Amino acid sequence: MLTNTSSGTSVTYSAPLYTQLLKLRFILADACTEIVTSDFSNIFTLINGNPSSYLFVSPSEAPPFEIQQPQPYCSGQDIVFSYPYTSINGRTIQSYAWDFGNGQTSDLQTATAVYASEGEYPVSLTLTTVDGCVYPIQNIVPIFPTPVAAFSSNWDETTNVVSFTNESTISSGSINIYSWDFGTSTSNLQNPSHTFISLGCGSATFTVTLTITDASGCSNSVVNTITVKQLFYCNCIHH
Numbered sequence: 001m002l003t004n005t006s007s008g009t010s011v012t013y014s015a016p017l018y019t020q021l022l023k024l025r026f027i028l029a030d031a032c033t034e035i036v037t038s039d040f041s042n043i044f045t046l047i048n049g050n051p052s053s054y055l056f057v058s059p060s061e062a063p064p065f066e067i068q069q070p071q072p073y074c075s076g077q078d079i080v081f082s083y084p085y086t087s088i089n090g091r092t093i094q095s096y097a098w099d100f101g102n103g104q105t106s107d108l109q110t111a112t113a114v115y116a117s118e119g120e121y122p123v124s125l126t127l128t129t130v131d132g133c134v135y136p137i138q139n140i141v142p143i144f145p146t147p148v149a150a151f152s153s154n155w156d157e158t159t160n161v162v163s164f165t166n167e168s169t170i171s172s173g174s175i176n177i178y179s180w181d182f183g184t185s186t187s188n189l190q191n192p193s194h195t196f197i198s199l200g201c202g203s204a205t206f207t208v209t210l211t212i213t214d215a216s217g218c219s220n221s222v223v224n225t226i227t228v229k230q231l232f233y234c235n236c237i238h239h
Contacts, residue, residue, distance in 0.1 A: 032133035034089065062088050062135040065125050068110075074146040074218035075115050082110040083125060091129035099124045101141070118145040118171065145171045149212045149222035155229075162226060163193045168212045177213035182206065196228045203229050 067073065068080040081100070086093055086109075098106040100113040101121035115121065124138040147170040155162045168175055180187040182194050183206055196206050206226045213219040 031131040032129075062127055062137055064139060065123075065137055067141070071142075072144045072217045073115075073141060074144050074216075075118050076146045077218075078112050078114060079141070079143075080110065080112050081123065081125075083127070088127060088129060088133075088135055091131060091133055093127050094130045095128045097126040097128070099126075115143040118143050144216040144218050145173060145214070146218045147175050147212050147214050147220050149210050149220045151208075151210050151222065151224065153208070153224070153226055155226075157229065159195075160228070161193050161195050162228060164191060164208070164210075166190050166210070166212075168210070168220075170214055173214050173216060175212050175214050177219075179211040179213075181209040181211075183208070196226065203227055 063085060065081055065083045068082055073079050083096060096107055096109050098111050101123050102115050104113045121141050121143060122138060123141045127135040147168055150167040152165045152167055153162050166178060178188055178190050180192055207223060208226050209221060209223045211219060211221040
């Protein structure tokens with residue numbers, strides 16, 4: 001049914017179902033030309049109760065690319081970029097050209113970049129379809145500094161206690177979480193102490209892991225081997 005939606009005289013016309021009432025013919029300038037709302041003299045003409053222009057309008061921009069891990073994005077770590085689509089506006093994508101803003105590039109659909117230092121990097125992706133249509137995409141990606149985990153230790157022969165000194169650093173921001181793993185126990189102190197006990201006499205080695213996390217959520221770990229002489233917790237004969 002066609003009706004006049006203006007304030008003038010209305011004439012109603014009923015047509016059989018599936019009758020062709022309107023035919024539009026477009027001549028495009030090239031294969032990459034898109035039909036948009038501004039191409040219509042009246043975007044309020046209705047077809048099947050909907051504005052006719054909406055039946056033909058395609059997105060003018062490509063959907064954004066994705067980063068396949070949650071924030072924060074940290075320096076020195078793999079950042080995986082991906083474009084999850086194989087076509088744009090019905091056109092098959094033929095090539096992907098990444099520029100990660102740090103000197104690294106890639107022509108893969110899914111690619112990995114590593115940022116040596118913190119900062120805001122302009123990441124761009126240029127998509128080219130099989131018919132030569134080009135769609136540029138750009139976004140700013142924030143990279144946070146990754147702290148560097150380090151520690152030293154000192155064994156006190158008199159007490160058999162090992163004192164640990166945190167020596168971790170970060171280029172900016174602050175470290176606020178310290179996670180120590182001594183193998184049989186843990187600690188969240190910045191500079192903890194621990195007594196290692198093992199069966200047997202002589203020296204024994206233990207593995208200690210320190211994981212630090214800064215205020216932005218970036219983390220780093222270091223593993224050291226600690227050597228302790230067992231003097232008090234074994235039945236030994238000393239000469």
